[in-house]
Amino acid sequence: MILKERTKSVTHRILESLDHRTTLSLSEKTQYDNQFKGYAGELQFDNKMKEAGVPGILISDLLLSTRDTSYQIDSLLITDTCIYLYEIKNYTGSYHYKEGDISSDSGHLIHNPMNQAERKRAYLHNLLLINGYQINIIAYVVYINPDYYIYSLPKSPAILFAGQLTSHFESLSGQASIQDHKYLTLAKKLLVMHNNSYRPLNLPDYPLESLFKGIMCSECFSFGYTVSRQIRTCTICGHKEKSADAIHRSIEEFRLLFPEKLVTK
Ligand SMILES: [Zn+2]
Structure with missing residues (x-):
């Protein structure tokens, strides 16, 4: 079990x-x-x-x-x-x-x-x-x-x-x-x-300004995509995902990277 x-x-x-x-x-x-x-x-x-x-x-x-x-x-x-x-x-x-x-x-x-x-x-x-x-x-x-x-x-x-x-x-x-x-x-x-909020001390430094912005493909991590009928298609691997899911996934990623920052539109 x-x-x-x-x-x-x-x-x-x-x-x-x-x-x-x-x-x-x-x-x-x-x-x-x-x-x-x-x-x-x-x-x-x-x-x-x-x-x-x-x-x-x-x-x-x-x-x-x-x-x-x-x-x-x-x-x-x-x-x-x-x-x-x-x-x-x-x-x-x-x-x-x-x-x-x-x-x-x-x-x-x-x-x-x-x-x-x-x-x-x-x-x-x-x-x-x-x-x-x-x-x-x-x-x-x-x-x-x-x-x-x-x-x-x-x-x-x-x-x-x-x-x-x-x-x-x-x-x-x-x-x-x-x-x-x-x-x-x-x-x-x-x-x-189980400590869910644990963050190790040896994480790298990464100011927000230094990071490439955009939504990554969940399969191949590339940024290129096309959208039709609220479906997001990766231009590299062809992976399809609902736009809303991709946005939620990216909000989670942002929270993971910057837990102290407020998520804004
Ligand atoms: Zn992809």
């Missing part, structure tokens, strides 16, 4: 819009690429889970905030025996493991995703405890891309490579499914706690 479907993050949507309305700097472009790749990897994970028909309540990209921090959980599967927390990484290439560090061929260290997953598990554990729930949480790091390998990595049940996902999901399917939705109340509580 899917309680919350995945959507693109605020950063992803802002960078996507800016990429077509201005010229992103090299570092912004890299940030956008990472968002794009990350999201694609998460969708792949969702598809594999759907195909496997895993029982339980699924919440995707849950954003929780405490007094001193905000953290995003890529996937949370609530079953009647425990909660599975998945940190999904769409990395590619070969890396090396040594004494807790993961480094690339050129020697650059990457943050060990296991530490991120464990940190989130601890936050969630405490949050549930405050709300009166004592339920076991198991954290996994999922390397969704088959083209990713870590040499000398000690065997760890908390790490799932792409090739291991099917058998992992099968093992979950074998367990008792949620009969009475014992934890549905908990799942709904978590959803209420």
Whole structure:
């Protein structure tokens, strides 16, 4: 049962819009690429889970905030025996493991995703405890891309490579499914706690005057269009959309880019 479907993050949507309305700097472009790749990897994970028909309540990209921090959980599967927390990484290439560090061929260290997953598990554990729930949480790091390998990595049940996902999901399917939705109340509580208005601090600067104005095609992001009988047709890809829908979509985009500005005619 899917309680919350995945959507693109605020950063992803802002960078996507800016990429077509201005010229992103090299570092912004890299940030956008990472968002794009990350999201694609998460969708792949969702598809594999759907195909496997895993029982339980699924919440995707849950954003929780405490007094001193905000953290995003890529996937949370609530079953009647425990909660599975998945940190999904769409990395590619070969890396090396040594004494807790993961480094690339050129020697650059990457943050060990296991530490991120464990940190989130601890936050969630405490949050549930405050709300009166004592339920076991198991954290996994999922390397969704088959083209990713870590040499000398000690065997760890908390790490799932792409090739291991099917058998992992099968093992979950074998367990008792949620009969009475014992934890549905908990799942709904978590959803209420989801921070919808979260905006990360590392967003780029983009004055309104510097952006290309106009309504973008929702399919190919181009600006050219023709209108007949209130239907807007993209001159590049031919996508048709009701003019009113295109306007609503653009108002949402404006609100996303400039939440503090008033929308005027
Ligand atoms: Zn188009």
